[in-house]
Amino acid sequence: MRRMTARPANAHQARLLRLLRDGGPNSRAQLGDQIDLSRSKLAVEVDRLLETDLVVADGLAASRGGRRSHNVRLNPGLRFLGVDIGATSVDVAVTNAELEILGHLNQPMDVREGPVAVFEQVLSMAAKLRASGLAEGFDGAGIGVPGPVRFPEGVPVAPPIMPGWDGFPVREALSQELGCPVMVDNDVNLMAMGERHAGVARSVGDFLCVKIGTGIGCGIVAGGDVHRGVTGSAGDIGHIQAVPDGRPCACGNRGCLEAHFSGAALARDAVEAAQQGLSEELASRLAANGTLTAVDVAAAAAAGDATALDLIREGGNRVGQVIAGLVSFFNPGLVVIGGGVTGLGHNLLAAIRTQVYRQSLPLATGNLPIVLGELGPTAGVIGAARLISDHVFSPA
Amino acid sequence: MRRMTARPANAHQARLLRLLRDGGPNSRAQLGDQIDLSRSKLAVEVDRLLETDLVVADGLAASRGGRRSHNVRLNPGLRFLGVDIGATSVDVAVTNAELEILGHLNQPMDVREGPVAVFEQVLSMAAKLRASGLAEGFDGAGIGVPGPVRFPEGVPVAPPIMPGWDGFPVREALSQELGCPVMVDNDVNLMAMGERHAGVARSVGDFLCVKIGTGIGCGIVAGGDVHRGVTGSAGDIGHIQAVPDGRPCACGNRGCLEAHFSGAALARDAVEAAQQGLSEELASRLAANGTLTAVDVAAAAAAGDATALDLIREGGNRVGQVIAGLVSFFNPGLVVIGGGVTGLGHNLLAAIRTQVYRQSLPLATGNLPIVLGELGPTAGVIGAARLISDHVFSPA
DNA sequence: CAACTTTCTCCACTCACAGGACAAAGAAGA
DNA sequence: TCTTCTTTGTCCTGTGAGTGGAGAAAGTTG
Incomplete structure (x- = not known):
């Protein structure tokens, strides 16, 4: 099962691999045209890449007016594994070297069951994907976890919602089990990388990616790179105070953003x-299912239920207020809203936009799109694949 | 007056110049020992630098146990000009190539008098410094202005407190007048660079530098680089909402941080x-001077006046609350407090610390020093000199 | 004064890279 | 079909970057 994937020998080769990854066969x-090298040097480096099995002819x-050029592409047999561990479910996907999803599995699972149980699940899902013929082995795996990570070591640190994972x-x-390189990151950072690779943030250098799911977090991309902070907890905005003396939060404080608006x-x-008794729509859904989720609220709002609309609007105002502050501080070129609650759609977005455009200074908001993520649940696994491909496609 | 300062021919030379700048003669x-080059290659590059007049023997x-080595240092005749334009005063300083201040002038001046008047002032101060024998000409000048700057072009954009400067x-x-390279940045960013070069943030890669003066702003350093945002307005935290439905602010909103705590x-x-009639101490000072400033409040607090202490504490709480949010978001390794109100000293710091340590998560605050800047009014001009020296000491 | 260390200089060798000459392959028009 | 032009690929040479070693120069230590 162990595969010794070759690695580029220098920065030029790394650059070429990434061009092929992001632009497809070429x-x-x-x-x-895309790299600053003489034809002769380029030919040498491409030939060397062909000698490894990273690239194939x-x-x-097609002719561009003269002799036809030889196409090259990344080895179509390369496989990356993207894993996104959420608070309540696990996503596992297989991609090719161009980070296109070949297979994707999702499984409900409580992250609090601990690393051993979750690992077993992830490995069995990966095995399933392999058994279905999508991959013989993996050339790398990226994995996202819902908490802070000491990035260089790939170890979660003091994760509030996943006790038992601290220091695991x-x-x-995972590298042992899969026999390939592995990189670990916060799930929100991976979502940001996913939207940057293949979603609304394609090639945007400075943006914020707010993920509103069970909890709330924010991926920060500055100068094209993810900013993780000194302890890996950057973007942890769920416990910023949104309402003075507001609702009590699990963290012990009051008025945290997460306590006022999140899936939970x-x-x-x-x-x-x-x-x-404020809403018949919600009451009937509660009676039917015994519980309510963000999906029910979205459906009720879509059906015109005023109470549901109010809930969404008020939540959007809260988040929007916090985002307004972050926009003033960070001055991003784009704000992406993603996560489970994006089903709330335009109503949520409208409330957020109102707050941001009202509260932040015109210079910061003048040309600032605030949009929903376009990859949905695949953003995380694509980001995970992107993370490990950046690693594998860099000089050893 | 025009001087053609040589520029390093390659990255190695640039690296060497910066080592000499930051480590002095060597x-x-x-x-x-400090650079990854063979002895022979190093000798070649140093010799080339000696041929320009950037470096001199x-x-x-002293012997380190064998043959004594030749010392080299940056040309002691190199001169940088550091200019810090504040809302109410102008600082101009001359430094040598190691960014040591050789002369420093300060002049009260309202930035709203416009770019022409301020420029005249700056040039006359620079002339004065030159006339006193500190410099024959300048090899570069850095200048900070109290508003957002389009950094690549060195042009202020839509600066709220300095009308008339927009697009100037x-x-x-300045480059025309002085006949040397010039770089322009926001004054807060320069303060951060100053504290990073020679102050409390020496060699810290990720930190925030909050400047509380007439207004309030925050320098952001991420991965060793200043983060300026897409329109140059990053760090503009004065108009983050600190108090819902709070005091009206000049920007048109209510409850902005700046409206609740700043020098003004x-x-x-x-x-x-x-x-x-809440404070006799303050009343008597008001009667004496006809007005009050942060200095009076600091003095009253030092004299034990409870009202003054309350004002400081409450202001510190406001700022602290906002900083707590930024700490959660950015996860810095250090927070520096600077600007005119640092005279409020420990009382202010205590209030800020209390809020941050109480509201941010332990992982982000566990090892987070919150300290006063140590360079005071020289931080800005040192940062300005640093900015231009980074430019001059980079390959042309 | 001998033995050892550090530093500097010089030289030969390797490799990265550019750029030009030329051949191969195709397009477009006569 | 033939000629001319364009594009692409290959080969070769020249330049400069950079390494590493030999040895000389300059110190220290006992």
């Missing part, structure tokens, strides 16, 4: 509203 | 308190 001549390109050597353990908070507020 | 052998070093070609104009807000609150 002719040698086109590569020359791929026929002739995720990177090393929204469900709680919806149940309360239903029980208080 | 032997060739010691330079070899400087005798022999600061970089080009503190003076206003102190006058109010004095007029309401």
